[in-house]
Each structure stands twice: as C-alpha cells, then as structure tokens.
Amino acid sequence: MTSLSLLSAARGAVPTPSMDREVLRQRVQEAGGDALASASTAAAVQTGATDDAVPTASIIWSTQSQDRAVPPDNTYGPLVSVAWGSGPKAELPDSPAAEPQRVQAWATAPAGDAISRQMAHNEFRSTERTLASQWNGLGSALLSMASAPSTSPLNYQQTLLSAADPTQPLKEQFDRLQKGATTVTLQIKTRSGQTVDLQIAVNRQPGALGEGSSQGLQVSVSSTGPLSETERRALAALSQGLEDTLAGLGDADAPEIDLSGLLAYDRSAFSQLNLDIQNPTASAALGSFALHLGDGGSSLSYQGAAGKMDLRLDATPPFQTGSAQQRQAAIAQQLQLIDAAADRSHADEKLVALFKSSFSQLHGAAPTTAGDTPVGETSAVDAALVEKVQPLLSGLVDFEASFSGDFSRDNRWGNVNEQGKAQYAISQKTTVDADRKEKTAGIIQTQSEQLQSNYAKARYDGALDILSGNFDRYAIQDHRTVSTLISAADNKLTSAVRSTDRQQLETHETVVKHRVVDRRETPDQQHLLTLLM
Incomplete structure (x- = not known):
C-alpha cells in the first residue's frame, strides 16, 4: 500500500x-x-x-x-x-x-527519534558540507541507543537519500549509497564477549549516467547481545570522545587527531576498540584512518593529502614506566628528535604536527605497569632489580612509528620554490635475557631513527621549474642508533653503558640545463659511549 x-x-x-x-x-x-x-x-x-x-x-x-x-x-x-x-x-x-x-x-519512515532528526539536520540544515558537519552528533546518538537498557540484541539502521530519482527503483538507490561513500566504523568488544558495531556512511558522489543519485546518509548500530550495566556506562562514556575524534578528522582543510576521549576507554569493561574510516574521494584531506586499542597493544594509521603515518605501541612496558615525570620527559625528548628531523628534511608541517600529536597521545595513554605481562623473561627479573634498572631505560613502551609524504614550499611571492618527499621512522626495542635460578640478567634497549629526504629547489628564491632543467637538488640520508646495555648478577647491577652511533649525509647537486654541473657531499658521523654507573 x-x-x-x-x-x-x-x-x-x-x-x-x-x-x-x-x-x-x-x-x-x-x-x-x-x-x-x-x-x-x-x-x-x-x-x-x-x-x-x-x-x-x-x-x-x-x-x-x-x-x-x-x-x-x-x-x-x-x-x-x-x-x-x-x-x-x-x-x-x-x-x-x-x-x-x-x-x-x-x-x-522517521519516527521522531533523535537519530533521524540529527540525520535530517546534517543533510538539509547544516550550512557546511564537510565530513565533520555530516558526522556531527550521529556517533553519540548511536552510542546512546546502544547503551540503553535492553534484554535482547540491538539491530538498527536508517538511510536518507537527499536527491533520489523517483523514476528509478528506490531500493537500488539505497543499496548504492555505500558505493563511493565515506564510512566510519566503530567496533567494541566487551570482556563478557559481546560485540557492538556502529557505522556512519556519507555519500556525496554524483550518480552515474542513467542511474539515480545515491547522495545521502546511512547509519547503523548493532550488538550481539544485551550489555551489563557496567558495559553500558562505559559505552556511553565514549560518546564525547568519538564526537571529538570525528570533528577533528572531518575538518576539510587541516584534519586534527584528538584521541583523548577514546584512549580513556574502560579497560576493565572492554577488551578491544577499533575505529576505521575510509574515504574514496581522490585527493581528500582525509583518505583513511584506523585506530586499534586493546590488550595486544595499540596502533594508528593515517593517510591523506599531507601524506601517511603509522604508529604501533606494545601493550605494556618491559618493566614499569617509573614516574610520570620520567615518561613525560621521554616523550618530550622523542618530540625534539622528530622536530629536528622535520627541520632537516623540510617535511610537510601539517603531517609532522599530526605525527607528533598522535605519538604523544598514544604514549601518554599507554599502560604504566607490566603487571599484566604474561610470565616470561621480564617476570624473571627480581622486583628489587627492576627498581634499579628502570631509571636507566627510556620509560616508554616499545614502539614503531613512521611518516612519509610529499611537501612543497612557496617563496615570498607565493610561487612554489621547492618540492620533494620526506620519509622518517623511529622505534624502540627492548630485550631481556634473565635467569632467576642463576640470578643473572641482561637487558638491551635500542632506539633508532632513520631519515630520508629528496627535494628540488629553485635558485635565488625564484619559482621552481623542473622542466627548465635549472635548479638545485638535495638528498638527506640520516641514521641514528642509541643502545643501552645493562648487566646484573645477584640482583645487583654489574655494568650499564649507552652507545650512540649517528651518521648523516647531505648531498647537494647543481643542475643546469638538465645536467649536474656540481656535486657536493657533507657527511657527519658521531660515535659516543657513556658509562651509566
């Protein structure tokens, strides 16, 4: 009817x-x-x-x-x-x-519910057409529905087409909304074994010739079963955090990463939290984003117009992170290294800012103790020895982090003066070889940095013209390794040293009429051994 x-x-x-x-x-x-x-x-x-x-x-x-x-x-x-x-x-x-x-x-048909009202507002009444404006309020509304008391699994979906073609089958237009849409997917797994899935799809793509347009919004939320009161409270507490994350990532000009609310998730209620965003629009400020938080560690990946980055952190520190001051000092030291590498490589400022923000947020929220670490090499170290070893280590969980991206800089008149690509990676790895029976332990913590940058620059602050064959070409290749080696016997430190190896190489070529007429290399090496006791 x-x-x-x-x-x-x-x-x-x-x-x-x-x-x-x-x-x-x-x-x-x-x-x-x-x-x-x-x-x-x-x-x-x-x-x-x-x-x-x-x-x-x-x-x-x-x-x-x-x-x-x-x-x-x-x-x-x-x-x-x-x-x-x-x-x-x-x-x-x-x-x-x-x-x-x-x-x-x-x-x-809308039944006057908050989700449908928010969808209509975002689609028809918002003055902006950014992803942030399209996502606004929907994540918190869906989490509010999922956190409501219920005795059965949840299964909700709503779709709104903003410019449907009434001469074309409507069902096909609804089905096509996911094709070419920017999707936000949040999955949460509880300690009791339940799973909550949330999705927001925004389609701004024009319809193909002869097909109705599928521009609009689609949202869904489901659960595998009823949640406990503790789980429902923990789910509701994520609402503002999800809104803040989406608001930052959805900025059309300069995406930001605000994870403070999501990183504060209740670890006693949830075993895993995954947020994934995919945007198929070419050259979009945000192309993809993925955040994983859980017992196995945390990871983050981002790709957009500014470049891409990846971060991975272990679940727990090798021992314990010591004081909050030690951790913050270690984070600050790593950020200084990143700044120095960015300055030397001329990496894109927006990408570097996103990388630093993500790095500090993930490390700031990492577990502070190794109490949940399975029995193994780390647990074989006596607690009294741990107190002596910890101040000699970085205070951070082991990690791997990297970014890469193209960059360009303008001269005083607004013309492109240089352009190139920078790649940077930084990591930490800690190994422990302990024998409780023999009361011996060997600990090695290695931090490494790698930087590579290649760019072309116009001479005399002019406009860069590669086709003319007249410009300067630069190449940066740096490598740095810091290793801390600690030995102990009978729960006493027997030796502790730190070795630093740094190699830097800058190559400058002068290109005239497509020919290299001058080439200069500037190497720099440093080898340092520091006694820690």
Whole structure:
C-alpha cells in the first residue's frame, strides 16, 4: 500500500489546499514507474514551513499494509517517505526525456527519534558540507541507543537519500549509497564477549549516467547481545570522545587527531576498540584512518593529502614506566628528535604536527605497569632489580612509528620554490635475557631513527621549474642508533653503558640545463659511549 506523509522529523508543517486524490495517485504512479505500479494510493499532502526547509520534494513509498503502524525502532522496510518542501512546487516530469525532479527518500519512515532528526539536520540544515558537519552528533546518538537498557540484541539502521530519482527503483538507490561513500566504523568488544558495531556512511558522489543519485546518509548500530550495566556506562562514556575524534578528522582543510576521549576507554569493561574510516574521494584531506586499542597493544594509521603515518605501541612496558615525570620527559625528548628531523628534511608541517600529536597521545595513554605481562623473561627479573634498572631505560613502551609524504614550499611571492618527499621512522626495542635460578640478567634497549629526504629547489628564491632543467637538488640520508646495555648478577647491577652511533649525509647537486654541473657531499658521523654507573 502506498501512502504520502510529511517528513515531520525534518520540518514543521501548516495546512495546504487539498489536492484531488486521484490526480495525486496518478502522479505518484507515473513517478515511481514499475517500482510503484503494484501499490495503491491513499494519503494527504502537506507543505513544510520552516525558514531553513529545503526546497525539494519528497515521496513516501511503502509496501506495508495501510493499517500497519511504523514501529518506533524503525526495524522494518523498505519504506520511503515523501513530503513536499516549502520551496518552488515540485513538478514530476511529463515525459521520460525530461529531467526528473529529485526527491528526499527515507528507507524507513522517521519516527521522531533523535537519530533521524540529527540525520535530517546534517543533510538539509547544516550550512557546511564537510565530513565533520555530516558526522556531527550521529556517533553519540548511536552510542546512546546502544547503551540503553535492553534484554535482547540491538539491530538498527536508517538511510536518507537527499536527491533520489523517483523514476528509478528506490531500493537500488539505497543499496548504492555505500558505493563511493565515506564510512566510519566503530567496533567494541566487551570482556563478557559481546560485540557492538556502529557505522556512519556519507555519500556525496554524483550518480552515474542513467542511474539515480545515491547522495545521502546511512547509519547503523548493532550488538550481539544485551550489555551489563557496567558495559553500558562505559559505552556511553565514549560518546564525547568519538564526537571529538570525528570533528577533528572531518575538518576539510587541516584534519586534527584528538584521541583523548577514546584512549580513556574502560579497560576493565572492554577488551578491544577499533575505529576505521575510509574515504574514496581522490585527493581528500582525509583518505583513511584506523585506530586499534586493546590488550595486544595499540596502533594508528593515517593517510591523506599531507601524506601517511603509522604508529604501533606494545601493550605494556618491559618493566614499569617509573614516574610520570620520567615518561613525560621521554616523550618530550622523542618530540625534539622528530622536530629536528622535520627541520632537516623540510617535511610537510601539517603531517609532522599530526605525527607528533598522535605519538604523544598514544604514549601518554599507554599502560604504566607490566603487571599484566604474561610470565616470561621480564617476570624473571627480581622486583628489587627492576627498581634499579628502570631509571636507566627510556620509560616508554616499545614502539614503531613512521611518516612519509610529499611537501612543497612557496617563496615570498607565493610561487612554489621547492618540492620533494620526506620519509622518517623511529622505534624502540627492548630485550631481556634473565635467569632467576642463576640470578643473572641482561637487558638491551635500542632506539633508532632513520631519515630520508629528496627535494628540488629553485635558485635565488625564484619559482621552481623542473622542466627548465635549472635548479638545485638535495638528498638527506640520516641514521641514528642509541643502545643501552645493562648487566646484573645477584640482583645487583654489574655494568650499564649507552652507545650512540649517528651518521648523516647531505648531498647537494647543481643542475643546469638538465645536467649536474656540481656535486657536493657533507657527511657527519658521531660515535659516543657513556658509562651509566
């Protein structure tokens, strides 16, 4: 049965002169084609009258019986709602050759719920069209639904097409929304074995020739079973953190990474948290993002217009991180190394800022003790010896981190003066060889850095023109290794030394008419051995 109704979740309504129902039925059948041929029409038409209402028509199509009420949880479909906007009166095409009137279409008629209202606001009333504005409020609304008391698994989905083609099958347009959409996926696993999945899809891609547009929003949230009160509270506590993360990553000009709320997740309630974002739009500021937090460690990856980066941290430190001051001092020291490498390589400032922010946030939230570490080499070290060893180590969990990306710099007149690519990697690895029976221990902690940069630069602060064959070419290759070696016997330190090896090489070539006319290499090496006791 087909029915027409107002999208009350998106705008208010005022009475409008009645329309002959037979004429209305005929128009809807003509617009729907074969997809609506089997449906009969019995409805009323109203006009929205809000200041920010969108001047588009919407149609409601349902295959449900006329007397069946729409459930508040929006669990069945397909149901496409249609109302007439407050703008110019929508006229459906009189002939197949005419451009069809685009309409708003819901997969399930809005039941006045917070999620549908937020979707309508983001799609039609937001003054911005950024990912941040499209995601706004949806993550917290979905988590709020998932954290509500329930005795059964949750399964909710809602879809809104902003410019559907009523002459094309609507189901196919709904199904195509995921194709080419930017998707946000959050998965949380609880200690009790339940899984909560959340997804937000935003499609801003134009429809292919001969197909209806699938621009719009789709959200879903599900759980494998009911959650305990502790789990529900922990889930609700993530709402603001998820909003902050999406707001930063969704910035169209300069994405930011704010993980403070997600990193504070309740480890006693959740065993794993995964956030994944995929954006197929070419040259987008944000291309992809992935965050993994759990008992096995944490990791983060990012790719966008500025470049890409990857970070991985072990679950726990080799022993314990010591004082908070030691950890913060170690993080600050690593950030200084990153700054020095960025300055020497001319790496993109936005990419470096994202890398430093992610590095400090992940390390700042890492576990501070090794109490949960499985029995092994680390546990074979006596606690009294650990207290003596810890101040000699970095205070950080073992990690691997890297970034790479193209960069360019302008001269004083706004012309590109140099461009190139930089790659940087930094890591820490700790190994422990202990024998509790013999009361001996050997500990090695190695921190390493690698930097590579290649770029071309115009001479005399001019505009870079590679095709002219006249420019300067630079290559940077650096490597640095710091190893701390500690030996102990009878729970006493017998030796502790730190060796530092650094190798730097800068190559400068002068290119004239595509030929290298001058080449200079500037090497620098340093070997240092420091006694720690």
